[in-house]
Amino acid sequence: MIIDTHAHLNDPTLRSNIQEFLLLARQANVRGILSVGTTVESSQGCIxxxxxxxxxxxxxxxxxxxxCQSAPEDWATIERMCLHPRVAALGETGLDRHWDDCPWEVQVDYFRRHLALSRETQLPVVIHTRECANETAALLEEEAKLGALRGVMHSFTGPVDVARRxxxxxxxxxxxxxxxFKNGEEIREIAKEIPAxxxxxxxxxxxxxxxxxRGKRPNHxxxxxHTLELVAEIRGVRLADFAAQTTANAQRLFGSW
Structure with a gap:
């Protein structure tokens, strides 16, 4: 059994053929998928x-x-949604300096809201960071003083010292x-270091x-x-053992599928 811990299944390129993509997933032994929202509308679609x-x-x-595109009532909607029995996590949330879509202070505000809601509900957070890994880690270290953190740094690309923090x-x-990817050597080196x-x-x-x-869309x-196989290879572990380990990790964090 394999669990895909981050998929945007509500994206039109996937949702329009969801039965087909789920059949392919089952054939590849992917038996659990976390469908992740990015707005109130997509979060509802994931539910x-x-x-x-x-x-x-x-x-x-x-x-x-x-x-910045959120309506004033959207956050209250997220707070209600997180009580749904099929909701396993909050997010994705985090910080992003790659795009200029939203002022930094607004991003920080919403990130802190998600983290506070996580402490309240005990749901883990799915954390995005792009071109601001150190700032993200610093904010998380501040928030950890308010209570233990539960969550995942998703699609991690480095640097290694941020992974350690x-x-x-x-x-x-x-x-x-x-x-x-061929140019992913730094990421592979980090993947070797993460505890099992x-x-x-x-x-x-x-x-x-x-x-x-690579280059073909949609990914599904x-x-x-393929990612599981590559990471198992570079870590020097049997594929079946790594599948079992990552599945156990996912279910420890998000609960049983």
């Missing part, structure tokens, strides 16, 4: 998919690049298709299609098997 398909569970939240905070580290009980795999589909399908949950 609907989780209600329909047993292998799907939902994460609800507002992505840092979408915070996040591990010290009790967070998990997840790797997506970029670890399989803190490592996860994901697709981040429909994005980041892993080698040997079945292809997480």
């Amino acid at each position: 609907e998919l989780a209600e329909e398909f047993a292998e799907i569970r939902a994460a609800v939240g507002i992505h840092p690049n979408n915070c 996040c591990l010290e905070l009790g967070l998990y580290i997840s790797f997506a298709g970029m670890v399989t 009980d803190r490592i996860l795999v994901e697709t981040d589909c429909p994005y980041l299609t892993p080698h040997p399908f 949950p079945a292809l997480v098997a």
Whole structure:
């Protein structure tokens, strides 16, 4: 059994053919998928998919690049959504300096809201960071003073010292298709270092299609098997053992599928 811990199944490129993609996932032994929201609307879509398909569970939240488009009542909606029995996590949330879609202070505000809601509900957080890994780690270290953190640094790309800081905070580290890319040597070196009980795999589909399908879209949950295989190889462990380990890790963090 393999669990894809981060998929955007509500994206039109996947949802329009969801039965086909879930069949491919089952054929690849991907029996659990966390469908992750980025807005109120997509979070609701993830819940609907989780209600329909047993292998799907939902994460609800507002992505840092979408915070500025949120209506005043959206956060209260997320607070209600997180009580749904098919919701396993909050997010994705975090910080992003790559795009100019949302002022930094607004991103920080929403990130802290997600972390506070996590402490209140005990749901783990799915954390995004792009071109601001050190700032993200610093904020998490501040927040850890308010209570233990539960969550995952998703689609992690480095640097290694930030991975170490996040591990010290009790967070998990997840790797997506970029670890399989030819220019992903730095990410592979980090993947070797993560403790066995803190490592996860994901697709981040429909994005980041892993080698040997890089460049083809949409990426989809079945292809997480390629990421799993590559990371098992570089860590020098049997594929079956690594599948069992990452599945156990996912279910420890998000609960049973």
